[in-house]
Amino acid sequence: MGLESFLIRIKDYIFPVFCLGCKKEGDWLCENCFIKLNLTGVFACPVCHLSTDRGIVCQNCLEKSVLNSHIAITKYEENGLVGKVIQTLKYSWAEDVLIVIEQMIERFVDNYPELFINIDFVVPVPLHKKRYVERGFNQAELIVRLVAKKINKPFKNVVERTRYTKQQAKLNRADRLENLQEAFSSKEKLLGNILLVDDVFTTGSTMQECAKALKNAGVDKVVGFSIARG
Ligand SMILES: [Zn+2]
Numbered sequence: 001m002g003l004e005s006f007l008i009r010i011k012d013y014i015f016p017v018f019c020l021g022c023k024k025e026g027d028w029l030c031e032n033c034f035i036k037l038n039l040t041g042v043f044a045c046p047v048c049h050l051s052t053d054r055g056i057v058c059q060n061c062l063e064k065s066v067l068n069s070h071i072a073i074t075k076y077e078e079n080g081l082v083g084k085v086i087q088t089l090k091y092s093w094a095e096d097v098l099i100v101i102e103q104m105i106e107r108f109v110d111n112y113p114e115l116f117i118n119i120d121f122v123v124p125v126p127l128h129k130k131r132y133v134e135r136g137f138n139q140a141e142l143i144v145r146l147v148a149k150k151i152n153k154p155f156k157n158v159v160e161r162t163r164y165t166k167q168q169a170k171l172n173r174a175d176r177l178e179n180l181q182e183a184f185s186s187k188e189k190l191l192g193n194i195l196l197v198d199d200v201f202t203t204g205s206t207m208q209e210c211a212k213a214l215k216n217a218g219v220d221k222v223v224g225f226s227i228a229r230g
């Protein structure tokens with residue numbers, strides 16, 4: 001037995017891992033549970049959620065969307081398996097659950113390689129410094145590195161939050177829009193097509209604002225990519 005596998009055995013002994021699906025000891029998601037995941041993709045307009053080819057913006061929403069399209073690997077269900085995987089990654093300091101996400105990304109990219117051919121750079125949605133400190137790491141950045149590696153395109157962490165966004169719920173509508181505007185900017189000029197990556201896509205407002213910052217920096221197209229879409 002090599003030193004590495006010996007150390008992994010010790011770690012497994014001290015911190016046993018149980019499948020998030022069936023609770024069997026051994027892996028974060030056992031093979032039987034992994035094959036139950038639906039990895040056929042969610043391709044829908046980033047604004048109105050209408051199903052579209054490759055997730056491109058529908059005709060009706062063209063003027064409302066900075067994102068050119070949005071792709072997700074799977075549907076987000078908080079109490080479903082994918083929800084558990086993402087929650088575990090975010091809140092349990094369990095970075096090795098990333099192995100499951102890596103397998104999902106690999107499977108998806110192998111099924112749809114044509115979606116990534118025209119991408120020039122892979123960029124993460126940034127987490128604000130304050131939240132970064134609270135949580136210790138940016139899960140979007142970990143995920144985006146896996147995506148960049150799999151599609152063999154350069155990773156660029158260029159979008160930054162220019163100020164802390166106040167809690168949206170406490171603001172009226174006008175203030176809400178203003179609150180999100182200019183919350184992001186790009187650290188450098190960029191050309192080409194960007195794959196903008198986050199873990200979960202819900203309303204899409206954060207991704208739209210990041211896309212705006214990227215287009216202001218010279219980018220041509222921005223394709224949103226998420227592990228799951230709510
Ligand atoms: Zn299982």
Ligand SMILES: [Zn+2]
Nearest residue numbers: 045048058061
């Ligand atoms: Zn639409």
